[in-house]
């Protein structure tokens with residue numbers, strides 16, 4: 048099996064059904080930009096927070112959920128842990144802790160992303176390829 052490099056989409060594997068079951072959560076170690084509606088669904092903001100966006104962004108950063116907000120696109124960058132894991136990824140199980148409420152971009156991956164149709168996927172320790 049060739050080596051997967053998350054930062055080099057040319058090394059990614061073609062996505063097939065069932066691949067996620069044995070994966071270590073590679074896609075959840077990439078930067079994730081989310082929309083306002085995603086933050087609402089995650090329960091991190093409520094409708095009224097949009098009136099004071101600067102204050103809301105400051106709070107979300109202070110609480111550790113996001114690292115930045117781009118006004119031009121309206122996208123918020125989710126925080127990553129020091130090992131690159133998404134803030135919401137369980138380090139041990141390698142599963143999303145907010146799966147039912149996960150952001151739209153996570154639902155659509157790998158249909159969208161740096162290399163549509165391909166994943167930075169490699170098996171969890173102990174799993175077979």
Ligand code: SF4
Pocket residue numbers: 074075076079133134135136137142143144145146149150153
């Ligand atoms: S929100 Fe969940 S599915 Fe999306 S990147 Fe984070 S851990 Fe993965």
